[in-house]
Amino acid sequence: MAEAAVFQGIPSPSPARRWLRRTASALLGVPLTAGLLGGMAASPAHAGPQAPSDASTVDVSLTTLQPMAPVAGETLTVTGTVVNKGKQPVTDAEVALRVGPQIYGRTGIDRAAQREDFHPDYDGTPVDDSFTVKLPRLASGVSRDFSLRVPVDELNLGDNGVYQLGVALSGSPGSQSYSQVLGIERTFLPWQPEALEKKTRLTYLWPLISSTHLTSETGSGNEQPPVFEDESLAREIAPDGRLGQMVSLGRELPVTWVIDPDLLAGVAAMADGYRVKREDGEGTVPGRNQELAKTWMSDLQAAVKGAKVVALPYADPDLASLAHRGKNVSGSLKQLQQATSVSASTVETLLHVKPSTDFAWPVEGAIDSSIVKVATSAGADKIITRGDSLRDQLNYTASAARPIGGGTTAVVADSRLSKAFQGDMLDSGRATLAVQDFLAQTLAVTLQDTDKQRSLVVAPQRTPTTSQARSMAAALLALGPQRWTQPLDLPGAAAFKPDPDATTRVPSTARYPEALRRQELPVQAFQDIRNTQDDLNRFSVILTQKDRVETPFGRAIDREMSTSWRGRPTEAQEYRTSVRDNLQVLTEQVRLIEKSQITLSGRSATIPITVQNRLMQDVDRLVLRLSSDNAARLSLDGEENVASRPIEIQAGHSESVKFDAMANANGQVRMRAQLFTEDNKPYGQEMEFTVKVSEITPTVMLVIAGGVLLLVLAGVRMYTQRKRAAAQEQPMADGPEPDDSGSTAEGSGAAAAQEGAPDGGQRPEGGIDGPDPGQPSDPTPDTGPENGKPSGTGEKVDR
Secondary structure, three states: OOOOOOOOOOOOOOHHHHHHHHHHHHHHHHHHHHHHHOOEOOOOOOOOOOOOOOOOOEEEEEEEEEOOOOOOOOEEEEEEEEEEOOOOOEEEEEEEEEEEEEEOHHHHHHHHHHOOOOOHHHHOEEOOHHHOEEEEEEOOOOEEEEEEEEEHHHHOOOOOEEEEEEEEEEEEEOOOOOOEEEEEEEEEEEEOOOOOOOOEEEEEEEEEOOOOOEEEEEOOOOOOOEEEOOOHHHHHHOOOOHHHHHHHHHOOOOOEEEEOHHHHHHHHHHHOOOEEEOOOOOOEEEOOOHHHHHHHHHHHHHHHOOOOEEEOOOOOEOHHHHHHHHOOOOOHHHHHHHHHHHHHHHHHHHHOOOOEOOEEOOHHHOOOHHHHHHHHHOOOOEEEEEOOOOOOOOOOOOOOEEEEEOOEEEEEEOHHHHOOOOOOOOOHHHHHHHHHHHHHHHHHHHOOOOOOOOEEEEOOOOOOOHHHHHHHHHHHHHOOOOOOEEEOOHHHHHOOOOOOOOOOOOOOHHHOOHHHHOOOOOHHHHHHHHHHHHHHHHHHOOEOOOHHHHHHHHHHHHHOOEHHHOOOHHHHHHHHHHHHHHHHHHHOOEEEOOOOOEEEEOOEEEEEEEEEEOOOOOEEEEEEEEEEOOOOOEEEOOOEOEEEEEEEEOOOOEEEEEEEEEEOOOEEEEEEEEEEEOOOOEEEEEEEEEEEEEOOOHHHHHHHHHHHHHHHHHHHHHHHHHHHHHHHHHHHHHOOOOOOOOOOHHHHHHHHHHHOOOOOOOOOOOOOOOOOOOOOOOOOOOOHHHHOOOOOOOOOOOO
């Protein structure tokens, strides 16, 4: 905010007299003030310098300034607010514009922006009284809005250049009777009344980058919908969200789009249908923003049509972390190469444009020799850096392109312009000042040497907020086609003729900023990445539909190296752990079914091992290996202690694999079963079980054979005895020969007995039927004769 200072009020001269005095002051005062301001021209003459006062009486802030870069004939409108921060009211308050001197060079702009105290020699004189705003009384703590409208022609601006513009409040504090400046806010007004022959070629990067939103999980079923951590990406791509505004604003701007393919893949996944983790962590729910994702992707496709697109490696990997902590971990550089290789195809498939993929963009443009080596190892031959990494010792701004050796070009973004819109741009006053400073700096570069054309590159923050994006867009829109800049895409800036006097020496690793180094991923992160990639490689070998697993998990591993994890070590570790755990769950779907102890009786037998596949796809190229720790007791496949079988299992099935075993001695044998991939790498956990061997020797076989023979003989003897007994009982069953009447005694008795039968015969009352004395009894059992004697040899069989 502006600060106030006290000085004796001076009556305002007429407009004509002010113009004459300003002209004279400019002619006579330049030698004196140039030394004081380091590039700032002299201000109009006054009765004498005024003593500075307390700088906290009235706070003046600007809200808008339109047009931002006016031309002749237009009317300048300035709005803002004044707040009385003093303890006493201010009377006869007046808000007026004050036009200061022309400022030469970027150093003059920087020094003018840093100046706090009011001084009439530097802050100029107010415009005509007819363009001021009167505030009769401003009580303590009270704020008032103001709006000033001044024709640009009344500002009496001179040649092309940057002029200081101040909004000041003058008045009488408390009981004082004289007026003084109690508060002022300064900004810059770029002025170009005449066309320029050589315009600065301006390249502005428009980044579409976000943090990690997709997990490595997928939903069930053949469709395998992706699973998102939450709905935060949907909020970003909403029309009023950060990425929604970036697309909407960028469509109207001459910018180079710098895109992370992972963002595109995430939005495309949403558009095809997705799921979101529940807040309680128990399962997932369907995503609700499928149509929003389709709309954003369609808008982006229209925005980039005909524009230049630069694709970063997939998931925007942290090149500095990789160079400083990951390059010595095996496989890390290969991971970067994979992230680069899928970048172009992802962007081309989803946006239908062919992107440039030969640019690397380290975080905040900070580079050193190791970062350059890592970036070029993945195929990039152009490094986007910043002027605070490659510092020039020049009194002018050099062009962006710099050859740094080995066929590599450093594209040096301007530090001040790249940082112009950092911070809180929700405050409209700060946003207005940032835009005016940006415009002033670009005009100052163009006016450094009107005979030489330069190339400026602006690389803003990676993830601008909505307010920052609006401020950047406002500045670019103010640079119309007839102004002092001309758009140039990033490949064009990289190919621009370099300045021979510009710095090309890359800083050493020791000069990398310590604040950025503290935010890097640790070595453990790259070790985790390597382990997860190894697990994925072993798993994918056995799959018949590799892309269903390699694509989601491969891209998830790329996200583990993302620049977005900087300063978030806990979240980064949790993400890496979740990726590996999710992969472990999948790999365990192909496994050996546990076995308990089994008993092997006999000389030879078959040992079955069951392999289960619970995946949604077939698996093959697996080998099941069974080993015995004592081949002398139990051997496999002949005389070996190890046997192998190839495995192919359909989705959702199990298969029992049989191994031939040969028992050589009694006892327990420990067995080990292990799955291997075809390249002889273990897959899954080893399974152990024991086999109890009960060997059948030749002597035992003879005993058993003898027992069987005795059983056969016993059976024959029993059969013979039964037959002999049956023959002896046959005459008794036949009875005496019948007489001539055809009846016998036994027959008469039988007939008598039949008379009492229910079919008509009568029974004695109260009589009881009993056996007839002449009726033969049941035959004696066959085994009767043997029951009283010991069993013979071979007649008893153990069961």
